[in-house]
Amino acid sequence: MPTMLEVTGLNHRYGKGDGAHVAVRELSFSVDAGELACIVGPSGCGKSTLLRCIAGLIPPTGGSVRLHGDEVSGVPDDLAVVFQDYSRSLFPWLTVARNVEFPLRWRKLSKQERAERAQEALDAVGLSGVGKKFPWQLSGGMQQRVSIARALASKPALLIMDEPFASVDAQTRFELEDLLRRVQREQQSTILLVTHDIDESVYLGDRVLVLSKSPATIVADLAVDLPAERDQIATRESAKFVTLRGEVARLLQGGPAAPETAAETSDEATATADAAEWEATEEAAAETGDSAKEASH
Ligand SMILES: Nc1ncnc2c1ncn2[C@@H]1O[C@H](COP(=O)(O)OP(=O)(O)OP(=O)(O)O)[C@@H](O)[C@H]1O
Numbered sequence: 203m204p205t206m207l208e209v210t211g212l213n214h215r216y217g218k219g220d221g222a223h224v225a226v227r228e229l230s231f232s233v234d235a236g237e238l239a240c241i242v243g244p245s246g247c248g249k250s251t252l253l254r255c256i257a258g259l260i261p262p263t264g265g266s267v268r269l270h271g272d273e274v275s276g277v278p279d280d281l282a283v284v285f286q287d288y289s290r291s292l293f294p295w296l297t298v299a300r301n302v303e304f305p306l307r308w309r310k311l312s313k314q315e316r317a318e319r320a321q322e323a324l325d326a327v328g329l330s331g332v333g334k335k336f337p338w339q340l341s342g343g344m345q346q347r348v349s350i351a352r353a354l355a356s357k358p359a360l361l362i363m364d365e366p367f368a369s370v371d372a373q374t375r376f377e378l379e380d381l382l383r384r385v386q387r388e389q390q391s392t393i394l395l396v397t398h399d400i401d402e403s404v405y406l407g408d409r410v411l412v413l414s415k416s417p418a419t420i421v422a423d424l425a426v427d428l429p430a431e432r433d434q435i436a437t438r439e440s441a442k443f444v445t446l447r448g449e450v451a452r453l454l455q456g457g458p459a460a461p462e463t464a465a466e467t468s469d470e471a472t473a474t475a476d477a478a479e480w481e482a483t484e485e486a487a488a489e490t491g492d493s494a495k496e497a498s499h
């Protein structure tokens with residue numbers, strides 16, 4: 203598969219002098235066309251900063267980003283972003299269909315073509331009948347589906363998602379994860395998705411890039427060799443899944459990657475305990491760091 207995204211030696215520093223904060227350091231990786239790559243990293247490590255640089259929303263202080271070979275400087279036309287907070291990303295005064303059509307205004311499409319594209323995207327996310335409703339008449343999970351439909355309607359070369367399922371309940375999250383994998387395979391989309399949920403990164407990804415604590419650097423790039431067809435119960439119970447999530451948890455805690463052979467035979471109970479311990483630390487950090495995080499977004 204050709205390379206869709208190429209990030210080379212990316213650096214980002216906020217501010218200057220004594221008050222400067224290096225958020226991303228010398229980060230390089232690439233994503234092939236049709237791949238779903240997940241990025242997982244500790245809270246505050248620089249994940250959103252990295253995505254903002256890739257999306258051309260902020261110019262990096264060093265390094266380069268190329269999308270299908272073209273240097274990114276400013277938001278590319280064929281890139282779409284889905285943010286965590288659906289309630290702030292949809293326009294409450296526009297109907298669902300108008301929200302989905304909105305980014306297509308800048309495309310050379312007739313009014314009818316725009317409406318057709320929006321309907322196709324709503325069909326793809328299972329929201330065929332709600333085009334005339336307003337976002338606030340839908341549940342949270344449905345609103346996040348609308349955000350996904352809006353991103354898909356523009357048929358982006360790269361879809362960037364920043365913790366897209368963090369604001370919905372666990373059951374809806376599972377449904378949205380399955381929806382994303384299905385749509386990604388049907389449309390052969392290239393997706394870069396950030397999460398701080400270890401299980402989600404392994405369940406969703408064809409690959410998991412593990413980031414270090416701040417400033418973000420890549421500590422591992424793991425291939426997820428699970429079957430393409432995934433199931434919320436069977437996949438999460440499989441030995442391979444448990445091993446992988448344990449490996450990601452170990453890496454996030456600063457431990458070395460398990461050698462390949464050891465990974466295959468590693469003790470499932472240890473892996474599960476490692477992952478659970480990490481998640482407990484993460485939740486505690488999220489609770490205490492919520493206000494700081496809000497300020498940084
Ligand atoms: N606009 C900004 N100005 C100054 N510092 C910032 C800005 N945005 C983010 N930072 C800082 O850069 C670091 C990385 O922030 P970023 O939002 O990229 O982390 P993150 O990994 O996405 O965090 P989270 O998991 O909480 O979403 C943090 O220390 C943050 O305070």
Ligand SMILES: [Mg+2]
Nearest residue numbers: 249250251364
């Ligand atoms: Mg973030």
